[in-house]
Amino acid sequence: MNNPSAPLTIGALAQRTGLNVSAIRYYEEIGLIPAATRRPSGHRVYSAGAEDLLTFIRRCRGFGFSVEDTKALVSLASVGDRDCVEARDIAQMHLHAVRERLAELQGLERTLSAYVTDCGAQCAGGPASGCTILKDLGDAGAGRTTAGAITPRPPARCCG
Structure with missing residues (x-):
């Protein structure tokens, strides 16, 4: 049986969190997670709390939060006396961006469906x-939005 408080190797941590080893190294490199301690052999070992933190980070990234927003959310989650309005504001801004992208994708879906x-x-x-x-x-006349996505427009007619 695993000891939940025993230090974890990076491989074990990757397996438990669903992240790959390179992602864990990257998150450590950019300061999203605390630096691992090193065994005399040089291998990284992490505290049991790293599993919860990396699971939180994986979920934030899975929801599409940027690294910067994820850092802010990690900071908020680790400090109990900060106002949750900060977390709501980050999530609200991300929700707005997701809704904009969704509307854009729905327009693209309609256009592609008409093409087919x-x-x-x-x-x-x-x-x-x-x-x-x-x-x-x-068609060189097809417009683009400021984000670079193709502006949906009606399909051309055959043999015209």
Whole structure:
């Protein structure tokens, strides 16, 4: 049976947290987690608390929080007397960005769906040079948003 308070090697920590070893080294390098102690052999060993911290970090990153936001959330989680409004504000800003990206992706989905439908109805089975999808993707007049994403627009019509 594992001793929950025994020091953990980086490999064991990676296995327990679902992170890879290089991610743990990176988080240590940028100061997101405390530096490991070293055995005389030079191998890293971590305290049992590192598992909880890395699981928290993995979940933050899984939700798409930036490294900077994750650092702020780790700081908030480790200091009990700070106002939770700070955490809410970070999450609110991230939620806004996620909603913007979701709206952009929904627009792209609608446009791609129309491209596929039109191709199936108008030119599928014909020469690729006449494909409505290829014409639409190659259209230099297609706009871009400030974020660089393609602005959804109606598909071209075949043979036009």
